[in-house]
Amino acid sequence: MARFANRDALKEIHRVLEPAGGFGMVWNIEDYNAPLSWKIHEGWEAVMRDVVWSFHDAVPRFRHEKWRQAFDSHDSSSDDNSPLFSLPLGEGIEEFETWLSKEEIWNRLHTLSQIAILEGEELGKVRTKFDHAINSDDTVTDDQGRVAVHGRTYFAWTRSIPSKSAS
Template identity: 30%
Template sequence: MPVVHKAAQVGFSTQAGTYNQGRPDYPDELSSWLRHTLGIDVQSSVVDLGAGTGKFTRLLKPLTDHVTAVEPVEPMRQEFAKSLPDTPIVHGTAESLPLADASADVLVCAQAFHWFANETALAEIHRVLKPGGRLGLIWNVRDESVDWVAEITRIITPYEGDTPRFHTGNWRQPFNGRYFAQPELTCFNYAHSGPAETVIMNRFLSVSFIAALPDPEKAAITEQLRELIRTHPALRGRQTIEFPYQTQAYLCRRLD
């Protein structure tokens, strides 16, 4: 079984509950994209790879009863089972899926593909998908044109080290024309609405490489985030904050 990156294994193990509380949901329009662009209907067999606590799996459940979740981190699977007890979730990684050949119509990865963006993973996903199958990649991307969002990025970025990140664009490299066509992008605007404790503190303390830090460094980041909330005019004294995101959804067509 391939090794899970340390930041994911440690960070997501220690912060599975916080992750579930702090991560944004998804725009309503994404359900239409799943139906019409990825082609999910009531008969579709769908795999949610890197399912985590099941935040994205909840969007799939109204579309089809044939959903299987795959997640390598045990505490995440435990959180998933609490909220989606009727949905099967199995231990596995993108490079070693415990699924039969040509057993899925669609495979989706939400907030996850950058962790395993390599040709071995794409070959394994290709194996599991049926001819004509579709791979869907989804990320909620912070809108850093907003100054206080950019300031959050400035606070956390020095700690990311070698952690795989969506913003580097390295996740595109395995799409070399062998297993899948080039990703086709659809964008949606989205705002995560809630108190600062949820949409900022829980959200960023559950970031993998932050959650995996030693306590003194984590405390320093916590204080910087709280100071931003206390002092920024757009955040100070607000009971509800609208955290702006752009949801990027990519269709990748399986090549036969």
């Protein structure tokens, strides 16, 4: 939903749902990729969130927290300015913790598009910051050397409001 956080995307979702059909969204957000408004775990996760946030591109992402605005916006240039989905959205959060090797964590970080596109020296700088943060004395590891990764599963739901033409 983050990449499609606009009225046109919601119109298309509304179009394919049955009248009063349910619509749910689920995101699994690790602390290192969390919105700045979220309180996260200290240590390597906070360091890497700062690194992730240091890369700016024009792509809306969940962490920018703009997706809700699509539900609140009304297209004033359209004759049909009516709401598409019932508000307020239902929302919930479940925290999670998983244990991964340092290399598995790096591999996950490297799937974030703003890091995945980096090459050469730029990628090397990010890897150095990661290695320094994850190997700090504050990083807790289990007996297998795995590191705790914290995050939240965030979910939201609503129902489509039947259009006048569907009545």
